[in-house]
Amino acid sequence: MNGLFVKALKKKFEMTQEDASSLAKTVEEIFDGEKEIEDMTIDKHVRSLFYELHKENFLKLRREEYREKGKFMRKYYWSFNNDTIREEAYRKPVVENPYKIYQKIPRNAWLIRSYNT
Secondary structure (H helix, E strand, O other), rough: OOHHHHHHHHHOOOOOHHHHHHHHHHHHHHHHOEEEEEHOOHHHHHHHHHHHHHOOOEEEEEEEEEOOOOEEEEEEEEOOOOHHHHHHOOOOOOOOOOOOHHHHHHHHHHHHHHHHO
């Protein structure tokens, strides 16, 4: 998964290979080979990073509710969203048309300009 995750990070965040590899390694070390990790086991700075990855749909967050000593409790679990990571890794870059700006100019503006020249 590491290779796909690195490619996905590079494309989505426009990162260098080094930065994407380092970030992927850090995240995978936190998971430590597990498919899912409990939110309470991670540092607040890591949680912030996980929320950014969740925002881009690279990580999923699952909530579990249970009852303990008469109170309702919640646990949250993080996991990789392998489908999104794979899609992003293989996504073809969108080539922006440099002349697209001209399509946004109203037709009558072109006509007015042509009458004055």
